[in-house]
């Protein structure tokens with residue numbers, strides 16, 4: 001009797017328990033699936049939110065931060081789009097922690113996104129007012145045509161590695177775009193001991209586009225191996241940045257074909273503090289479902305316990321092109337792409353950096369939007 005009752009009670013207790021997850025994978029590997037007496041739910045890591053921790057917890061952005069020089073004019077410019085840009089990576093200076101660099105894709109001669117190929121080149125901008133910027137141009141890193149810039153510090157090499165697509169071409173004479181067939185989309189890499197350069201000549205690593213590098217180095221394994229993801233989630237590794245890259249993953253389980261509901265581009269990959277892998281990508285679902293409309297669902301998140309296999313793409317919005325500003329404005333951008341996260345030393349996400357284009361304009365700029373709450377402390381600790 002007693003036994004039957006306790007079984008019954010246990011059964012009733014189980015019924016009453018909310019089971020929102022059974023394992024950390026149900027929390028997008030962005031949190032822990034934990035049970036208290038009554039509830040099993042995802043406890044999200046800082047910066048992530050939602051029942052499955054699949055959504056970036058974006059905080060309001062501040063107007064005129066990031067790299068927005070679309071109002072710049074120069075009589076020699078061919079176009080009217082100022083120093084339009086299209087996303088980049090924030091780097092904290094290694095010697096001066098209050099100095100932040102942004103390596104960013106800019107379009108030359110006042111040209112806009114429409115002429116990205118071949119006007120895009122890479123610049124270095126600096127902010128002394130904190131990681132959100134505003135960043136100001138300080139240096140041309142390359143001439144045209146270089147695009148898809150991504151830069152990271154390789155601890156094993158004690159060098160910065162700069163990845164991009166493109167090739168050195170003659171300075172463009174117009175803002176006119178040229179067909180992809182005229183240009184190799186090949187991914188190239190360059191290195192420098194200082195973020196200020198000088199950079200070694202680019203050399204081609206793989207045939208692909210939208211490079212997303214991440215060093216496999218960890219304090220416990222000081223390997224110089226580098227992982228490199230490109231368009232369509234093809235993942236490569238090389239013994240070091242200078243070495244030969246070989247594909248290490250099988251095709252992912254979702255349909256990467258253009259115009260499928262799981263069509264993405266611009267991957268950005270990272271390994272979290274637990275050793276799990278993540279990616280953000282530009283999700284093109286509204287182009288597919290809304291006849292070419294590019295907003296508002298623009299962000300996808302993918303995750304895996306291993307680099308080589310097991311990637312999950314939960315087909316849902318990880319972030320959108322609608323941005324809240326500290327001035328109270330809410331703006332839905334026509335485009336928001338090339339998103340990259342800046343993390344603190346504990347791999348907590350602090351800022352999302354994206355290329356954005358407002359509605360009805362052809363200029364574009366690089367937006368920096370804080371994530372979660374930790375960025376406030378981070379800025380305060382640095383004295384901002």
Ligand SMILES: *[C@@H]1O[C@H](CO)[C@@H](O)[C@H](O)[C@H]1NC(C)=O
Nearest residue numbers: 018035036037038039040041
């Ligand atoms: C268990 O977690 C739920 C959801 O967070 C909460 O409402 C509840 O109070 C918690 N119960 C205990 C005993 O901590």
Ligand SMILES: *[C@@H]1O[C@H](CO)[C@@H](O)[C@H](O)[C@H]1NC(C)=O
Nearest residue numbers: 062063064065068070071365
């Ligand atoms: C970017 O610059 C344009 C002027 O070219 C301005 O209208 C817009 O408000 C700025 N946006 C942000 C978010 O700073």
Ligand SMILES: *[C@@H]1O[C@H](CO)[C@@H](O)[C@H](O)[C@H]1NC(C)=O
Nearest residue numbers: 063064068069070071072073
């Ligand atoms: C562009 O906007 C910034 C921020 O409002 C302002 O400081 C600057 O003077 C403007 N530049 C031009 C050329 O209008």
Ligand SMILES: *[C@@H]1O[C@H](CO)[C@@H](O)[C@H](O)[C@H]1NC(C)=O
Nearest residue numbers: 069072083108109136137140
């Ligand atoms: C615009 O970019 C050019 C480099 O092409 C640079 O010389 C200039 O200082 C930049 N101006 C602003 C306001 O970003």
Ligand SMILES: *[C@@H]1O[C@H](CO)[C@@H](O)[C@H](O)[C@H]1NC(C)=O
Nearest residue numbers: 108109121140142143144171
């Ligand atoms: C920077 O590079 C761009 C593109 O090649 C060029 O138009 C511009 O004049 C350069 N600016 C400086 C200051 O070197």
Ligand SMILES: *[C@@H]1O[C@H](CO)[C@@H](O)[C@H](O)[C@H]1NC(C)=O
Nearest residue numbers: 183184185186204206207208
């Ligand atoms: C990449 O470069 C190789 C060799 O330089 C070339 O054969 C190939 O066509 C290029 N890729 C594309 C997409 O053009």
Ligand SMILES: *[C@@H]1O[C@H](CO)[C@@H](O)[C@H](O)[C@H]1NC(C)=O
Nearest residue numbers: 184185186206207208209231
């Ligand atoms: C490079 O990739 C493109 C696009 O996938 C393909 O058409 C081309 O044949 C490839 N070239 C080489 C040299 O692998």
Ligand SMILES: *[C@@H]1O[C@H](CO)[C@@H](O)[C@H](O)[C@H]1NC(C)=O
Nearest residue numbers: 216217218220221222223225
């Ligand atoms: C270090 O990491 C690399 C890359 O993931 C791996 O191939 C290698 O086996 C690791 N070495 C050790 C000792 O774990």
Ligand SMILES: *[C@@H]1O[C@H](CO)[C@@H](O)[C@H](O)[C@H]1NC(C)=O
Nearest residue numbers: 255256257258259260261262
């Ligand atoms: C992938 O998506 C494309 C474009 O929508 C579609 O034509 C194709 O049938 C899909 N492939 C699979 C295996 O579902």
Ligand SMILES: *[C@@H]1O[C@H](CO)[C@@H](O)[C@H](O)[C@H]1NC(C)=O
Nearest residue numbers: 287288289290291292293294
């Ligand atoms: C889809 O977009 C195209 C090009 O902008 C336009 O010509 C067409 O009428 C649109 N179709 C629908 C169903 O809205």
